[in-house]
Amino acid sequence: xxxxxxxxxxxxxxxxxxxxxxxxxxxxxxxxxxxxxxxxxxxxxxxxxxxxxxxxxxxxxxxxxxxxxxxxxxxxxxxxxxxxxxxxxxxxxxxxxxxxxxxxxxxxxxxxxxxxxxxxxxxxxxxxxxxxxxxxxxxxxxxxxxxxxxxxxxxxxxxxxxxxxxxxxxxxxxxxxxxxxxxxxxxxxxxxxxxxxxxxxxxxxxxxxxxxxxxxxxxxxxxxxxxxxxxxxxxxxxxxxxxxxxxxxxxxxxxxxxx
Amino acid sequence: xxxxxxxxxxxxxxxxxxxxxxxxxxxxxxxxxxxxxxxxxxxxxxxxxxxxxxxxxxxxxxxxxxxxxxxxxxxxxxxxxxxxxxxxxxxxxxxxxxxxxxxxxxxxxxxxxxxxxxxxxxxxxxxxxxxxxxxxxxxxxxxxxxxxxxxxxxxxxxxxxxxxxxxxxxxxxxxxxxxxxxxxxxxxxxxxxxxxxxxxxxxxxxxxxxxxxxxxxxxxxxxxxxxxxxxxxxxxxxxxxxxxxxxxxxxxxxxxxxxxxxxxxxxxxxxxxxxxxxxxxxxxxxxxxxxxxxxxxxxxxxxxxxxxxxxxxxxxxxxxxxxxxxxxxxxxxx
Numbered sequence: 001x002x003x004x005x006x007x008x009x010x011x012x013x014x015x016x017x018x019x020x021x022x023x024x025x026x027x028x029x030x031x032x033x034x035x036x037x038x039x040x041x042x043x044x045x046x047x048x049x050x051x052x053x054x055x056x057x058x059x060x061x062x063x064x065x066x067x068x069x070x071x072x073x074x075x076x077x078x079x080x081x082x083x084x085x086x087x088x089x090x091x092x093x094x095x096x097x098x099x100x101x102x103x104x105x106x107x108x109x110x111x112x113x114x115x116x117x118x119x120x121x122x123x124x125x126x127x128x129x130x131x132x133x134x135x136x137x138x139x140x141x142x143x144x145x146x147x148x149x150x151x152x153x154x155x156x157x158x159x160x161x162x163x164x165x166x167x168x169x170x171x172x173x174x175x176x177x178x179x180x181x182x183x184x185x186x187x188x189x190x191x192x193x194x195x196x197x198x199x200x201x202x203x204x205x206x207x208x209x210x211x212x213x214x215x216x217x218x219x220x221x222x223x224x225x226x227x228x229x230x231x232x233x234x235x236x237x238x239x240x241x242x243x244x245x246x247x248x249x250x251x252x253x254x255x256x257x258x259x
Numbered sequence: 260x261x262x263x264x265x266x267x268x269x270x271x272x273x274x275x276x277x278x279x280x281x282x283x284x285x286x287x288x289x290x291x292x293x294x295x296x297x298x299x300x301x302x303x304x305x306x307x308x309x310x311x312x313x314x315x316x317x318x319x320x321x322x323x324x325x326x327x328x329x330x331x332x333x334x335x336x337x338x339x340x341x342x343x344x345x346x347x348x349x350x351x352x353x354x355x356x357x358x359x360x361x362x363x364x365x366x367x368x369x370x371x372x373x374x375x376x377x378x379x380x381x382x383x384x385x386x387x388x389x390x391x392x393x394x395x396x397x398x399x400x401x402x403x404x405x406x407x408x409x410x411x412x413x414x415x416x417x418x419x420x421x422x423x424x425x426x427x428x429x430x431x432x433x434x435x436x437x438x439x440x441x442x443x444x445x446x447x448x449x450x451x452x453x454x455x456x457x458x459x460x461x462x463x464x465x466x467x468x469x470x471x472x473x474x475x476x477x478x479x480x481x482x483x484x485x486x487x488x489x490x491x492x493x494x495x496x497x498x499x500x501x502x503x504x505x506x507x508x509x510x511x512x513x514x515x516x517x518x519x520x521x522x523x524x525x526x527x528x529x530x531x532x533x534x535x536x537x538x539x540x541x542x543x544x545x546x547x548x549x550x551x552x553x554x555x556x557x558x559x560x561x562x563x564x565x566x567x568x569x570x571x572x573x574x575x576x577x578x579x580x581x582x583x584x585x586x587x588x589x590x591x592x593x
Contacts, residue, residue, distance in 0.1 A: 055474075057474070076476075077473070077474060077475070077476045078476050081476060087474075093470065093471035093474050093475070094468065094471060095463065095464045095467040095468045095471055095472070095534070096467060096468065096534070097463060097467045097534045097535040098460075098464065102460065106460075106471070106472070107472075107475030107476045108475075109457065118456070118457065119455045119456060120454075120456060120457065120460060122455070
């Protein structure tokens with residue numbers, strides 16, 4: 001690794017078991033400033049568990065997490081948000097019956113107080129949502145007041161990302177299978193979104209099954225297999241075949257599968 | 260990224276026709292109109308001042324209950340204990356006034372405090388002991404009812420000082436029925452809670468997508484407890500209104516409050532399984548149900564037939580909305 005780059009997030013020897021199932025075993029991970037790191041692997045390879053440890057949903061049994069070189073205790077969602085890590089989950093985590101602004105600010109609504117009693121400031125939320133979508137995500141939504149169940153897949157993705165990045169202290173954005181449910185055109189737009197986020201200095205961890213997407217947007221790829229890290233490769237110096245080999249555990253098998 | 264993207268709107272075919280968007284309100288409004296039409300023909304006394312007052316007084320009680328129930332149901336909860344809470348609060352207030360010489364206002368305050376504490380107990384049982392909302396409040400209903408029965412020891416307590424009768428059946432300045440004022444104020448409070456406070460917003464979030472609510476860092480248990488405390492306080496206030504309306508209270512009062520209130524809320528368009536609710540709809544649902552039960556009384560149907568009617572209204576409305584919901588998902592998958 002180049003020594004000049006600064007690691008935003010470092011994991012050392014992180015493990016997690018559920019009963020007898022060892023979901024994540026002794027995993028190291030480095031995420032550098034302003035890069036897109038893809039995490040790939042089969043179902044059950046430990047990707048989701050690893051992400052849930054980062055975002056405070058699960059707590060690691062052992063190992064350490066460092067953010068900007070400082071040891072971090074991430075025991076709840078709140079801890080992870082405070083540490084500048086946000087995630088967009090596969091199911092986007094939107095409340096369908098609420099409009100975009102309510103979703104973007106859910107859990108962190110701006111308020112105005114009348115005699116100490118907080119009231120949600122819907123007007124500010126709407127204005128800010130419009131601005132965040134325009135300036136930081138690069139999207140204009142016309143139907144901002146509609147409940148999000150009336151939105152298209154791409155629009156919902158944009159709202160979910162806007163919610164993740166509106167936090168100005170954000171250092172790390174985790175995207176879990178962002179293109180899984182999208183058509184080709186919306187996938188292309190989502191990849192553009194990811195490049196845009198990276199340009200704004202936010203480090204991205206991208207979980208994906210789709211090697212096409214990974215190779216078009218990621219800087220490095222970390223492969224998970226059976227709960228362990230099977231290797232890290234740089235996209236510029238690697239091939240899909242090599243990554244596929246790491247995923248299934250053998251160059252030969254990969255060659256067959258790819259043929 | 261310099262260029263601005265636009266993501267196209269979903270296609271028109273996925274969108275609901277205008278009428279289906281407003282059917283939540285339109286449905287019960289049409290039914291109100293039907294009830295009025297029938298009553299014009301068969302029993303014009305329905306529209307007399309005395310009878311309208313009776314309907315309003317009934318509706319005021321259910322509006323207070325329905326406002327809080329809209330929040331509880333939006334948060335994917337349900338409260339079956341509200342009848343017993345209302346009775347317990349009413350009995351305690353009555354005894355404080357009659358047996359202990361308390362002033363009316365202090366006794367009312369005590370009643371509402373007891374209601375909030377009952378709600379707190381419900382909330383704790385549901386969130387800390389992990390008892391499902393339905394079972395928890397059904398069991399707590401018995402607990403509160405039992406306590407009320409023990410306290411009152413079979414007595415009917417009657418004749419209370421102002422402002423209790425005024426709240427239940429009076430007219431402000433001898434003109435405006437207090438019930439109407441209470442209904443309007445309750446609607447306003449409910450609307451503000453629903454759209455402008457964390458209490459309402461998080462109820463929708465918890466009911467609509469529990470996982471998402473947890474992931475955004477919302478303390479779900481604490482908010483569920485708040486919902487039930489609001490419900491408890493509202494039930495106690497309904498108990499005060501009921502006491503004032505009859506100028507009497509007994510421990511068996513408020514029977515059937517829960518089902519009637521849930522029916523009104525669901526008829527108004529709040530989804531029984533959480534995530535979506537409407538305060539205006541609840542008002543319309545409350546008015547419809549109060550009118551129907553009153554019409555049944557005027558038409559000399561037995562009380563027992565009224566039970567049949569409100570039961571059927573619940574089944575029909577929930578069945579109808581599940582049908583609408585199914586059509587909606589079918590379309591989305593087209």
